[in-house]
Every structure is written in C-alpha cells, then in structure tokens.
C-alpha cells in the first residue's frame with residue numbers, strides 16, 4: 038500500500054492552515070455568531086469617575102424601559118456572595134461596585150434586555166449618584182504616606198500590594214561598587230493593551246431543568262474557567278460546560294475572568310434564559326486587562342573592557358485598582374527575573390513593588406510570557422546605554438557578554454536554567470543580512486551631512502512554556518497540558534487538547550506532529566480544542582506554552598499509540614515484537630525486506646483483529662508535564678531615518694533572526710513573527726493607555742489608541758537559526774510571543790542611536806513624532 042504523500046514530510050513543512058478554509062470564507066464560528074433560542078442580552082453601567090463614593094443607585098427608570106428584563110447591582114450580588122470575585126493573582130475584584138468605584142469605566146450595574154438595544158437603553162437609564170473622591174493616577178504618588186488609601190476593603194491601609202525580590206542583594210551591591218563603569222537609567226514600559234479583532238464576550242446558558250450551565254466564552258483557558266467558576270459559584274463542576282468557540286485573537290486579553298461573565302451567569306440563572314454579553318471596543322480598551330505599566334530603575338555595572346559585572350533593577354508595578362494579572366502563584370511579577378537576558382552576569386538582584394492606583398485593573402501578559410517583555414526591553418535598552426557609555430559598538434558589547442554556546446544548560450544569576458542557545462549565531466546572521474558594517478559607515482557619512490540615521494539591535498532571550506508543574510500553577514491549578522488521541526478503525530484520527538488556539542494554527546500544527554509520529558497525512562488528523570466536556574484537562578493557550586506543553590503531549594501521546602500499534606503489527610506480521618521496527622512511517626520486520634504494515638492497517642486490526650488477549654481499540658491520553666521551560670531567542674536589527682522637520686521616524690529596514698528550536702510549520706512561525714513585530718512596532722511608536730490627572734482614560738478607542746495598518750507597517754526580513762530544546766520530545770520551543778518581546782528594544786535602540794551624538798541616552802515609548810520633534814528643538818536642530 039502506498040504511503041500518503043505528505044507522510045514523511047510533514048514536520049518542518051509549510052503545510053497550509055486547515056482552519057483557514059473556514060476563516061477566509063467567513064465561516065468561523067465566533068462568540069457573537071452564536072444565537073440561542075430565547076437569548077437575552079446584557080449591558081453594563083460603567084462609572085464616569087475614577088474614584089468616587091456611590092451614594093445611591095436608582096434602577097426604576099431603567100426597569101420601566103420596554104424590553105428590560107432585569108437590573109442587577111452590586112448589592113444584589115452581595116446577597117449571593119458574588120459582589121467580589123477572586124483574581125488570578127490572589128487579589129479580589131469587585132464584580133459590580135459596592136460602596137465606591139475605583140477606576141473610570143468600572144462596572145456598576147448590569148441590565149438585561151430582550152434585545153441588545155433594550156439592554157443598552159436600560160443601562161443608560163440607571164441613575165447613579167456619585168461623590169467624587171481624590172484620584173491617584175501616579176504610582177509613586179500612591180506610595181506616599183499621605184496618599185488617599187484606595188482599597189478600603191483591605192486590612193492593610195496603604196496602596197502597596199506586595200514586594201517581591203530575587204537574587205543576591207549584597208553581592209550585587211558589592212559588585213556594582215567595584216565596577217569600573219555603572220550606568221543608571223529610569224526606564225518605563227508604558228501601559229498598553231492587546232487589541233484582538235474580536236473583543237471579549239460570553240453567553241451564559243443555565244438550564245433550570247437539568248441544572249447545567251453552559252458558558253460559551255472567549256477564553257484562552259476553558260478548563261481553568263470551568264474549575265474557577267465551580268469554586269466561585271458553588272455549582273458542581275460536572276454541571277458546568279465551558280465552550281470556547283473560534284476566537285478572534287487573544288494576546289493575553291482572554292485569560293482573566295471579567296465581571297461581565299459573572300453577571301451573565303447570574304442573569305441566566307435568575308431568568309432561566311441564555312444571556313449574551315459582548316463588550317464594545319471602548320469597554321475592551323478601558324476595563325479589561327491592560328499590560329505592562331512598569332517603572333524600572335536599572336543599574337548595570339561593567340569593566341572598562343565591556344564585561345558586565347552586575348545588574349540591579351528596582352521596579353514599581355502599577356496594577357490599577359485590583360491586581361488582576363494572570364501570573365503563576367510563586368511569581369507575582371511573572372518571569373521578570375529573566376532580566377539578565379542573553380548575558381553571562383555573575384550576580385544580579387531584582388525587586389518589584391506593586392501598587393494600586395485609580396486605573397483599570399490587570400497587569401496581564403500581552404503577548405508576553407508573564408512580564409518577559411518588560412525584562413527583555415529593560416536589559417536590551419540597558420546594554421545599549423552601556424555601549425554608549427563605553428564608546429563601544431553595541432553588537433560588539435553583546436558578543437563579549439553572551440552566554441557562550443558551550444555553557445548550556447546555563448544557570449542564570451537569578452535562578453533559571455536555560456535549556457539551549459547560540460546567541461552569537463543569531464546575531465552574526467542578522468548583522469550579515471542587514472549589512473551592518475556598511476550601514477555603520479553610511480551612518481557616519483550621513484552624520485557628517487547632518488542627517489539622522491540609527492541602527493538598533495536587540496538580542497532577546499525568552500522563557501516560555503510553563504510548567505513544569507512543581508513550580509508553576511495559576512490559582513492553584515498546576516501548569517501541564519494534555520492530548521487525547523482516538524484512532525478510528527480506518528486509521529483516521531481525532532485528537533483533542535487542553536489548549537485553545539485563537540488564530541495560532543493549532544489545528545494544523547498539532548496535526549503535523551501526530552501525522553509525523555504515526556506516518557499518516559495531516560488531512561487524516563482532526564484537531565479539536567475548547568470544549569471542556571470533551572477535551573482532556575489543560576491550562577490553555579498563553580505564554581507561548583502550547584507547543585512546549587500540548588505539542589509535546591501530542592508527540593508523547595502518539596508514541597503511546599505507536600507502542601500499542603507495534604504489538605498489533607507484530608501479530609499481523611507474525612513476528613516477535615522485538616523484531617518490529619518503525620521506519621519511514623510503517624512497521625517493518627527487521628531483516629525481512631518487503632514485510633511491513635502501515636499505520637492504518639494496524640488501526641483496522643485494533644478493531645477487527647486484535648491479538649488474542651489484547652484490549653481492543655486504539656486510544657490514548659497523555660498529560661505532559663515539561664521538565665523545564667524553553668528559552669527561544671534571536672536578534673533583531675532595525676535601521677531608522679528621522680525626518681528633522683517633523684520628528685517622524687521611518688523604519689527603513691528590519692531584520693529578524695529567530696530561533697525557536699525545531700520548527701513545526703515555518704509558514705505559521707513566520708506569520709507569528711510578522712504579527713509580533715507589528716505589535717512591537719505599534720508599542721514602540723504609537724500606543725499607550727494614558728490617563729489625565731483625574732483618571733480619565735485618554736485612549737478609549739482606535740482613534741486614540743492607534744493600530745498600525747499595512748501602510749505604516751515596515752517590511753519584515755526574516756531568517757532563523759535552529760537550536761533544538763534538549764528536553765522537548767521534538768526539540769521545539771515556543772515562538773508566538775518572541776517578536777513582541779524582543780522587538781520594542783530594537784526600535785527604541787535605533788532611534789536613540791540616531792540621536793546619541795546629541796547626548797540622547799534614552800527615550801520612553803511610545804516614540805511619537807512630537808516627542809522627537811521636541812528633542813530636536815531642544816538641541817537646536819529644528820526650529
């Protein structure tokens with residue numbers, strides 16, 4: 038029997054995305070496409086104030102509006118014990134405001150209507166009497182002893198949330214004292230927000246007869262939602278079914294549980310009808326999880342020859358009104374301790390203090406494995422500042438300090454064991470592609486002519502793929518992931534996972550892994566995710582963990598299937614099991630040419646002719662707990678030209694060399710990097726969730742919070758190196774977030790490089806033309 042053509046060539050090939058058949062034909066089934074019989078709609082009343090006491094809420098006028106079915110306030114939820122809910126960070130958050138509001142756009146009441154219009158009209162008719170309170174938007178001000186205490190619900194009467202530190206404080210201070218050179222800089226990673234095409238939403242469908250709750254929800258982690266809902270609502274977990282339908286982008290925005298979901302569940306239980314809540318773009322930008330907002334003070338020591346000696350970082354983390362980040366329990370500041378980056382630091386010390394302010398809650402990981410982006414930006418910026426201080430080429434400084442390839446597995450000063458890396462190779466390839474030497478010559482020449490051109494490098498290292506479960510959990514749930522494979526008698530396969538893609542292409546890449554392991558074609562494998570009734574338990578898709586965890590589970594599960602298949606093959610080939618070898622996607626008898634069976638033949642036998650005594654069928658499930666995280670890396674090089682008249686920065690070229698170990702699908706990986714670079718570009722030059730001094734959000738829609746279009750977006754020139762992960766069954770590392778993590782520093786380094794001869798050392802993002810124009814004016818370059 039001839040083998041399917043793709044069988045041996047699936048892994049590492051640009052297999053077209055199976056899911057695109059429905060996506061590009063408008064046949065995706067997103068949350069708002071789902072319409073259930075008798076479905077009602079929910080809208081939220083939100084606070085216009087950033088800090089105010091609630092004197093009263095009057096709902097009569099709202100209830101009188103035709104089509105309004107119910108109005109729910111914080112007091113109603115209090116009776117159910119649901120006015121507050123736990124956050125994934127171990128804090129608690131108001132579902133609907135009780136007593137006071139803590140940020141503009143906070144959820145104050147929920148109105149359910151027959152139609153979306155009725156719900157919105159009802160929400161507008163709810164009358165809330167507010168007494169404004171003093172507002173704190175600056176986290177430094179929030180820490181002052183006389184600052185108003187925002188969270189009166191807490192025992193601790195300050196705005197300080199927690200302190201976290203790692204590393205050797207004394208040794209680091211000592212090393213800094215002894216260093217020839219120490220650079221110090223205050224670096225801010227501004228507040229930003231993911232902008233998925235589809236905002237967040239849900240349909241809660243409580244069936245009063247069966248007592249079952251079905252929650253359709255835009256969730257990156259459906260199983261975690263089910264368990265947490267069971268714990269919070271006290272509904273038995275088997276009576277809850279969470280379904281994540283097609284999701285139009287997640288980017289970390291769809292990990293947390295939002296007040297709207299809880300309100301929809303309560304409303305559905307009250308009314309005995311399905312209730313849909315879908316937020317607007319403004320609601321998304323102003324109230325769901327923001328990202329970053331780190332104020333970092335960095336000190337980096339070095340010898341005069343440019344060998345780094347110590348790194349110390351002190352960070353103030355602005356969490357807004359509630360700490361609603363989604364970090365592993367042991368790591369309140371996420372994986373920020375990867376801040377030593379790609380460099381061989383003998384000692385380091387990092388500390389983070391988290392603070393409440395009158396801003397939207399969160400602190401989530403927007404395309405970032407738990408605060409890796411902040412860490413990577415910090416170290417890549419600091420290395421450039423050091424190079425400037427030493428008068429050394431930034432590429433040369435990096436080269437001198439990289440962890441050398443022979444030192445892997447490498448234990449970092451802050452305690453991580455990096456699995457594998459070859460940083461020099463990625464840097465060299467990137468410099469070669471961009472023509473670095475030539476560009477430096479050109480820059481000198483242009484400077485002589487008074488033109489502004491800069492080259493920026495970022496040699497990032499990430500840490501992705503949490504677990505291992507002994508160190509990683511979210512809200513107590515251990516971080517591993519799973520795969521279940523069912524082989525049907527004709528050899529066709531249904532595979533289910535605990536993860537949930539949001540556009541990443543799992544339906545294709547997981548199929549590639551299984552096809553590779555079992556010698557079948559990609560078309561023969563159907564991948565399903567997102568339904569807690571059918572999928573094995575897993576912690577979901579974020580932090581670039583799917584390939585490192587569920588991807589590994591897919592390979593291990595397929596190998597488990599293959600072990601049973603080998604026994605069946607031995608039976609079919611009338612040979613001893615030891616003599617059966619798996620070669621090029623079929624079982625052959627060692628030393629007997631021509632005697633072989635294919636996987637589908639074995640599958641058929643599993644149901645029609647199993648060996649005597651063997652349990653029939655061919656199914657397996659595998660829970661994969663990774664032994665370590667994976668550490669992807671790469672080098673980005675960016676060339677910019679600055680227009681002296683307008684301050685406009687033009688990205689002339691951008692080269693990216695990424696290394697995510699073994700690549701499963703190069704086309705998908707390239708797409709991931711394009712997306713991440715475009716986001717990094719937007720963060721560097723365009724985006725900030727900003728507030729005025731009264732806590733009014735100044736970035737509540739896409740005319741203020743800018744999204745780059747094809748017109749602004751530079752052309753990305755990509756290449757890769759391949760340094761497999763030694764502990765992943767396929768050698769693969771995560772890649773989904775790499776470009777967002779690594780690129781902001783490349784852009785900023787390029788701009789600062791263009792201006793460094795003027796004495797400019799650092800510019801905080803977003804680097805708008807206005808900022809640059811002002812700098813140029815200060816230096817008398819522009820009128």
Ligand code: PCD
Nearest residue numbers: 286287288289404540546579580582583584701702772773
């Ligand atoms: N891959 C391959 N190879 C390798 C790796 C990887 O091929 N080596 C591929 C896979 O399979 C898939 C992808 O690629 O498909 C990705 O992967 P990963 O890295 O593993 O990751 P995941 O887990 O899957 O995912 C996640 C990510 C994240 S995290 C984010 S943000 C973003 C990214 O992903 N998001 C998104 N990307 C994306 N895309 C899209 N389209 N959409 C979206 O939403 Mo977070 O934490 O959540 O923040």
